[in-house]
Amino acid sequence: MFNSTSKKFLSHVDSLNLESLTTQYSFVEDDQFKKLLMVSPRSAANVYWHEIFARAHSGAVVSILRSRRWAYGMTTAANDGNALLFAAAFRGLVESAADSSTTFISIPLTLAEQASYIAPALAGKSAEIAINRELEDLLIHFLFARRLDKGEKENLPNSHQALQIRQYIEILEKGGVSSVVECYKELCDFTHPGASSVGTFIIQDQGSDFSLMNREKDLLLHWESKYASTFTELLMFAFNPALLTLRVINDFPVSEFHVPKLNAWAFSDVGAWQKISAALRQNHSNKDKRLKVIK
Numbered sequence: 001m002f003n004s005t006s007k008k009f010l011s012h013v014d015s016l017n018l019e020s021l022t023t024q025y026s027f028v029e030d031d032q033f034k035k036l037l038m039v040s041p042r043s044a045a046n047v048y049w050h051e052i053f054a055r056a057h058s059g060a061v062v063s064i065l066r067s068r069r070w071a072y073g074m075t076t077a078a079n080d081g082n083a084l085l086f087a088a089a090f091r092g093l094v095e096s097a098a099d100s101s102t103t104f105i106s107i108p109l110t111l112a113e114q115a116s117y118i119a120p121a122l123a124g125k126s127a128e129i130a131i132n133r134e135l136e137d138l139l140i141h142f143l144f145a146r147r148l149d150k151g152e153k154e155n156l157p158n159s160h161q162a163l164q165i166r167q168y169i170e171i172l173e174k175g176g177v178s179s180v181v182e183c184y185k186e187l188c189d190f191t192h193p194g195a196s197s198v199g200t201f202i203i204q205d206q207g208s209d210f211s212l213m214n215r216e217k218d219l220l221l222h223w224e225s226k227y228a229s230t231f232t233e234l235l236m237f238a239f240n241p242a243l244l245t246l247r248v249i250n251d252f253p254v255s256e257f258h259v260p261k262l263n264a265w266a267f268s269d270v271g272a273w274q275k276i277s278a279a280l281r282q283n284h285s286n287k288d289k290r291l292k293v294i295k
Helices: 004-015 030-039 041-080 083-104 107-113 115-122 133-144 150-155 165-174 180-191 195-201 216-249 260-264 271-293
Strands: 202-204 210-212
Touching (some): 004 216, 041 083, 041 133, 083 180, 107 133, 107 271, 180 195
């Protein structure tokens, strides 16, 4: 699975050194924001979009780091010949990729398409607040969604309610990740304490007879043979949406959230980047026109 292509891709991700970031994020309480909106709409617009970018940056960075750790776990487990740990890490990568895609698949293009509205607000030059509830909910969902108990469901918005895992996995299936549903089910069977995990160390003989035998090497070879393409495609879904989000953030006046190394990356082979880059060019060309009419 870890061929030259995937190794090169992961080494590029590692070169960003995101794990060393210590960025701090500040948010204004709702009641304070409402007061600010009445007193200084321009300041309120600045706060609103700055907080959107704070959530986008933190979410994208965390998404990348989480997926990278799962991939690293797969490498460690494979090197140790630990099939059960490999299955657990592989399953974690599937879920991480599904979660990341659910949130970030649409965010880079949304930010790019609204750049001519957002950039002036971030620069403190616009009193116009173009509220984007869908964008807010996606980012809040990624950062805070979990299984809620009955009391929490009554007091928290729907964005805090995690989807069922099958709904996340369906995002990958619809995106064309080959055999992802079958792969996920098989990995779950080995991660759960059941017949599959027990069978890792048992071989069936004739009839009802069986013998103890460590089958981990065979299982690792089986997964490598059967799900190599699934793994490669998963890497794209696990990392590209978040990487594109960080790349788009670089085009806005929020230097504390910039990842400068991404500007040198060639995203031309990523299909989504074609629309994103076109939207950025179009909206940045309109920015000066908008600034002339904003008072």
